[in-house]
Amino acid sequence: MAETLKMTTPLISAEAITKSYFKGEHKIPVLQGAGLKAHRGEFISVIGQSGSGKSTLLHVMGLLDSPDVGEVLLDGNRIDNLNQKARDQLRNHVFGFIFQFYHLLPELSLLENVMTPLMIRHSILGYWKHRKEIRDSAMQIIQQVGLEHRIKHRPSELSGGEMQRGAIARALVGRPEILLADEPTGNLDASTGSGIMDLLKSLNENQQLTIVMVTHDESIAAQAHRTVRLAHGRIQTVAREDAA
Amino acid sequence: MYKLLLCVRYLRTKYIALACIISVMLGVATMIVVNSVMAGFTTEMRDRLHNFLSDIVIESRSTSGVEDANRQMATVTEVAGQYIQAMTPTIEIPGMITFTDPYSGESYTSLVQIQGIDPAGKSKVGPLHDYLDSYNPIVEDGVVQREALRSHDEPISWELTEQAREHRELVKQREALFLRDLTTDIQSVTPEAKSAAPEFDAEHPEASTPATDEQPKTPSPGIIEDDFMTDPQVAANAPEVRTGPLSARIFLGEGIVSFQAQNPATGKLQKIMMVEPGDDVILSTVTAGRPPESVRISATVVDSFRSGMNEYDTSIVLMNINELQKSRGMQIDNSITSIHIKLKHYDDAPKAIAALQRAFPPGQVTIRTWEEKQSLLLSAVEVETAILNVLLFLIITVAGFGILAIFYMIVVEKTRDIGILKSLGASSNGVMSIFLSYGLGLGIVGSTAGVVIGLLFVRYINPIEDMLSWITGRKVFDEKIYYFFEIPTSVSPFMVAAVAFGAISIAVLASILPARRAARLHPVRALRFE
Numbered sequence: 001m002a003e004t005l006k007m008t009t010p011l012i013s014a015e016a017i018t019k020s021y022f023k024g025e026h027k028i029p030v031l032q033g034a035g036l037k038a039h040r041g042e043f044i045s046v047i048g049q050s051g052s053g054k055s056t057l058l059h060v061m062g063l064l065d066s067p068d069v070g071e072v073l074l075d076g077n078r079i080d081n082l083n084q085k086a087r088d089q090l091r092n093h094v095f096g097f098i099f100q101f102y103h104l105l106p107e108l109s110l111l112e113n114v115m116t117p118l119m120i121r122h123s124i125l126g127y128w129k130h131r132k133e134i135r136d137s138a139m140q141i142i143q144q145v146g147l148e149h150r151i152k153h154r155p156s157e158l159s160g161g162e163m164q165r166g167a168i169a170r171a172l173v174g175r176p177e178i179l180l181a182d183e184p185t186g187n188l189d190a191s192t193g194s195g196i197m198d199l200l201k202s203l204n205e206n207q208q209l210t211i212v213m214v215t216h217d218e219s220i221a222a223q224a225h226r227t228v229r230l231a232h233g234r235i236q237t238v239a240r241e242d243a244a
Numbered sequence: 245m246y247k248l249l250l251c252v253r254y255l256r257t258k259y260i261a262l263a264c265i266i267s268v269m270l271g272v273a274t275m276i277v278v279n280s281v282m283a284g285f286t287t288e289m290r291d292r293l294h295n296f297l298s299d300i301v302i303e304s305r306s307t308s309g310v311e312d313a314n315r316q317m318a319t320v321t322e323v324a325g326q327y328i329q330a331m332t333p334t335i336e337i338p339g340m341i342t343f344t345d346p347y348s349g350e351s352y353t354s355l356v357q358i359q360g361i362d363p364a365g366k367s368k369v370g371p372l373h374d375y376l377d378s379y380n381p382i383v384e385d386g387v388v389q390r391e392a393l394r395s396h397d398e399p400i401s402w403e404l405t406e407q408a409r410e411h412r413e414l415v416k417q418r419e420a421l422f423l424r425d426l427t428t429d430i431q432s433v434t435p436e437a438k439s440a441a442p443e444f445d446a447e448h449p450e451a452s453t454p455a456t457d458e459q460p461k462t463p464s465p466g467i468i469e470d471d472f473m474t475d476p477q478v479a480a481n482a483p484e485v486r487t488g489p490l491s492a493r494i495f496l497g498e499g500i501v502s503f504q505a506q507n508p509a510t511g512k513l514q515k516i517m518m519v520e521p522g523d524d525v526i527l528s529t530v531t532a533g534r535p536p537e538s539v540r541i542s543a544t545v546v547d548s549f550r551s552g553m554n555e556y557d558t559s560i561v562l563m564n565i566n567e568l569q570k571s572r573g574m575q576i577d578n579s580i581t582s583i584h585i586k587l588k589h590y591d592d593a594p595k596a597i598a599a600l601q602r603a604f605p606p607g608q609v610t611i612r613t614w615e616e617k618q619s620l621l622l623s624a625v626e627v628e629t630a631i632l633n634v635l636l637f638l639i640i641t642v643a644g645f646g647i648l649a650i651f652y653m654i655v656v657e658k659t660r661d662i663g664i665l666k667s668l669g670a671s672s673n674g675v676m677s678i679f680l681s682y683g684l685g686l687g688i689v690g691s692t693a694g695v696v697i698g699l700l701f702v703r704y705i706n707p708i709e710d711m712l713s714w715i716t717g718r719k720v721f722d723e724k725i726y727y728f729f730e731i732p733t734s735v736s737p738f739m740v741a742a743v744a745f746g747a748i749s750i751a752v753l754a755s756i757l758p759a760r761r762a763a764r765l766h767p768v769r770a771l772r773f774e
Contacts, residue, residue, distance in 0.1 A: 056768075064667055064767045085671065092669025103664045103771065107253040117668045119246040170668070 009076045010037040011210050012178055014061050017070035018233075019053070030056045031067070032233035038178070041208040043201070045221035048230035054214040055182055057230065061212065062095045062180045063087045092121050096171030100183035102163040104155035110166050111151040114138045117174040141169040145199060161192035168199060172209075179203070181213040185220055197223050246665070247674060251681045254654070255689070261682075264650055265690040267643035268747050272694025273701060275636045275743045276735075280702045282629050283739070284732035289625065292552045297614035298332075298369040298584040299593060302600065304609050307337055308532040311577035320583060323603040327596040329588045332365030333580040335568050339529035341561060343501060345518040352518070354500060356561045358529055360568030360580075363400035369586040375549040376495065378405050378521070402493040402546055402564050404522060409487075412522035412544070416487040490524060492543035492567040498550045499558030521545050527561065532572045532579060541571045555621075640747050643690075644754040647683060651758035655679065662762050663770025676763035683755025687748035695744055699735065706730045 019031040030053040038044050048054045059065040061072055063079065072080040079090060104113045118134045119127055127134065142148050145165040155163055164184060171179055181200065185193030197220060203209045213224060221227045229236040255261060302320070304310045313333040320331060339358040344351050366372050373379050378393040379400075393405045404412065501519040506512070519525060523545050530536035543563060550557055569575040587596060593613045600611045615622060655662075662675055701708065709731060713719050 059768050062667070064771075088666075088669050088671045090669075091667065097667045099771070103660065103667075105250070105661050105664060107250065107257050112249065116246050116665075119249065120665070120668055120670050120674065124248060174669075 008039065010073075011040045011042075011075060012061060012212075013037040013073045014057065014067075015071050015073065017057060017060055017067045017072075019056055019060060019065070019067050029233055031060070031070075033070070034230060034233060034235050035070070036061070036212070036228060036235070038210055038212055040177075040210055041204070042226065043204045043211045043224045044213070045224035045227045046212065046214045046230055047216065047218065047221040047227055048214075049216060052230045053233045054216075054230045058180050058182055058212065058214050062097060062178075063091055064097075092117055092174060094177050096174065096176035096179045098164065098167045098171050098179065098181045098184050100186040102155070102160075102167045102187075104163055104166055104170070106155055109152050109154060110147060110158065111135075111138060111142065113155065113166060114142055114169045114173050117170060121174065138169075138173050141173045142166075144172075145169045159192075160188050161195060164188060164192075164196050165199065168196070168203075172203070177210060179209055179211045181211060183215055184213065185215070185217065193220065246670065247678045247681060250678050251685055254678075254682055255685050258654060260650055260653070261686055264643070264647045264686045264751070265693065267646050268640065268687060268690025268751060269694040269697065271636070271640035271643045272691050272743055272747045273698035274639060275633070276695065276698030276740055277701050277705070278632060278636060279629075279739050279743070280698075280733045280735045281705070281731060282632065283734040283736060286625050286629070287734050288732045289553070290622070293618050293621070294614050295370045295374075296551050296553065296556055297617060299587045299590055300585040300596060300600070300611065300613055301582055301617055302585070302604065302609050302611050303336070303582040304580075305607070307530065307536065307581065308534070309335060309574060309579040309581035310608065311579045313578045313580040313583075316580070317583060319603050320585065320600065324596045324599040327587050327589070327592040327599075329586045330365070330368035331583055331585040332362055332369050333565065334366075334582045334584055335360035335565060335572070335574070335579075336581050337529050337568075337572070339527050339561070341496075341500060341525055341527055343519045343523070343525040346523075347518070355559070356497075356500060356527075357559050358527060358561050358563055358568065360563050360565035362565050363402065363562075366562070366584075367400050369584045372400055372549070375551045376400065377498070377548045377550070404489055404544070404546055408521035408546065410522075411520055412489065413487040415523065489522075489544035489546075490542055492527075492541050492571070493546045493564050494525070494527070494543045495562040496525075496545050496548045497557040497560045498548040499554060500561070501548070517548070519545055519548075521547055527563070529572070532574045539571055541567070543567075637746065640750055643747075644750040647686060647751055647754040648757060651679060651683065651755050652761070654682075655758045655762045658762070659765060659770045659773040662765050663767045663773065666765075666767035667771065672763040675765075676759045679755050679759035679762050680752060683751045683759070684748065686755075687751025690751065691744040691747045694747065695740055699740070702733045702735055705733055 013036065015035045016033045017031045017035065018029070018033055020027050020029045022028070030051075034053065034057055036044070036046070036057060046054045046057065056065065060067050060070075060080070063072070066080055070080075071078050074090070074094065079087070082090070104110075105116065108116070115134055115138045118138070122130060122134070139148070139151070142151060145168055147162060147165055147169065150158060150162060150166075155166070158166065164187075168179075168184075179200075184200070185196050188196065200211055200213070201223065204211050211224070213221075215221050302316075310316060317331060317333065321328065335358075337358050337360075339356055340353055341356045342351055342353045363372065373396055379396060379398075381388050381392045382390040393407060496519065498515075498517070502515050502517045504513045505516050507514045524542055525545060527541040527543055529539060529541070531539050541563075549562070565580075566575065569579065574580075585596075587593060597611050597613065604611065665675060666672075
């Protein structure tokens with residue numbers, strides 16, 4: 001009791017999440033009561049084998065998917081049962097996503113890709129009023145990830161590492177509180193991958209960005225503050241790192 | 245904002261969308277061209293119908309007509325004078341015309357509508373000048389073949405032109421000569437008559453070989469009035485031939501007495517007139533009495549007319565009204581069968597008709613506008629245009645289904661991008677509006693291109709027709725069939741706007757289904773889509 005009082009409310013927490021998919025008539029349970037808490041400024045990695053449900057947990061936390069059972073809380077408030085509009089806005093304002101396959105829009109240049117979340121946030125009129133600020137903040141983020149020389153290029157003209165940096169810039173341009181990363185290095189070679197990890201770590205350290213990263217690579221997972229192991233839809237172990 | 249950006253990007257990068265744009269464009273262009281040409285034809289046809297008929301026609305139900313034209317016209321002026329610009333009394337009566345083809349010597353008879361008119365009055369209610377042959381030059385392939393014989397300022401009268409008089413003189417002299425030869429062959433002729441012949445020939449050398457180059461006209465009964473021929477002896481002895489025109493004079497619809505024949509020298513179709521101004525014809529009709537009796541009228545052709553309406557040009561004979569009254573026994577009480585009225589403003593027609601209907605007993609006359617009189621023809625054209633529009637709009641609908649299919653394809657192709665947008669916080673409505681505005685964009689671009697192409701086509705339709713004729717080697721648009729020298733067109737801005745708007749609506753409607761599908765995509769499944 002005394003211990004729980006000492007604990008601050010986690011920034012984001014998923015509690016007792018159950019989620020199944022149907023494949024034809026077969027019900028495939030993916031998550032069976034998995035839960036995860038992340039405090040502000042934490043860098044958590046979720047590790048598990050393919051099909052262990054780690055991506056699904058991330059999607060549920062990021063409101064891309066809703067749980068069959070369980071709750072998602074943001075600052076102690078339940079968010080998974082909000083209406084569609086509120087969920088869209090939370091995705092835009094609070095969460096930033098990065099994916100294994102970068103998922104940049106092929107028709108847009110890097111700069112336009114990075115600006116997309118802010119364009120979604122503003123109406124046409126609002127965009128027109130704030131177009132300078134939007135562009136400036138996008139440029140600033142792009143400089144932060146070191147791609148200022150590539151702003152005019154289409155995604156197809158960028159390397160894998162550059163695309164992932166672009167995706168990180170896009171995820172961060174809306175100043176989210178939580179970055180949800182789904183195998184961010186999964187499609188990159190080791191040195192490029194470690195470059196991305198360095199970037200994530202520095203963002204976490206310098207901007208107190210909360211990061212939840214899903215990976216199947218032990219060495220990548222080990223770079224986070226804390227690693228959560230997921231197997232068969234349940235949390236198996238929580239490995240604490242007592243560094244710093 | 246992302247919607248607009250993506251929509252514009254998709255328009256610029258998805259070349260498959262070009263297929264949609266082209267199909268919308270072709271549909272719009274076709275509709276504009278067809279509608280403009282149809283409207284051009286209709287306007288032209290209505291003008292011709294209208295011009296010949298005047299605005300309002302009061303017709304007597306009986307062929308005997310109503311008596312006292314002046315009193316009837318005074319009544320009209322009294323009740324509806326404020327609307328009326330001009331009117332003219334007319335007698336309309338079915339009849340027959342008989343004429344002789346000078347080339348073959350054959351006699352032809354055809355059914356006609358005889359209209360007794362006063363040319364001065366008739367030209368006030370409609371542009372008769374524009375139709376009469378002698379007032380207009382003959383132009384073929386842009387070259388003036390014959391100047392107008394009379395100036396437009398000259399009032400229309402029943403007088404023969406100089407050329408018609410010469411023609412008539414020639415024909416009459418030939419007839420006289422032929423008759424005299426006939427009588428010399430059959431009867432024993434006095435020596436004086438024989439010696440008179442060479443003198444006659446010397447005076448008129450061009451008429452000396454009547455039977456070889458051209459068949460002489462058979463004497464028509466109308467000439468009986470000119471009694472010199474009743475006695476061949478007198479004809480042979482008289483050096484002076486009476487060539488003055490008969491008192492009954494007519495303007496002939498040119499279709500009654502002409503036919504198309506190929507000129508062996510040039511290979512072109514030519515109009516051959518079997519009766520020329522100055523010739524005589526026989527009209528048969530009935531008298532106004534009860535019971536009506538048949539009556540034959542010999543009349544001199546003064547001119548031919550061509551209104552452009554085949555219906556009129558092949559059936560109407562305009563005759564001087566007082567002669568027709570005389571022949572039909574209507575001159576004593578000055579009877580007429582109809583009054584043609586031209587209004588100051590055609591919009592007043594319903595008011596004028598209402599006023600006239602109060603003044604005239606309903607059993608005696610029918611009062612109609614020209615449109616009502618020709619309602620069958622006009623409504624046929626309207627129905628034709630409507631059906632054509634429905635068919636053409638189906639073309640655009642087909643284009644709409646093309647858009648539907650192609651959009652579905654694009655949505656499937658863009659599934660992952662839709663998932664990305666949703667993960668970035670785009671709402672379902674936002675995703676939907678990307679595809680709706682994409683459809684709108686396609687519609688606008690396609691319609692604009694279609695309107696431009698359609699209008700250009702209409703503007704240059706005649707050069708295009710020439711080119712097509714040149715390529716295919718045959719006349720696409722034969723002015724001889726349609727009586728138009730070029731394809732008439734009439735572009736209505738309302739029609740263009742309606743067609744463009746319709747096409748844009750169809751493009752948007754066709755994109756609703758794919759857009760809804762895009763909006764309903766589940767973000768996670770969309771992201772995992774390979």
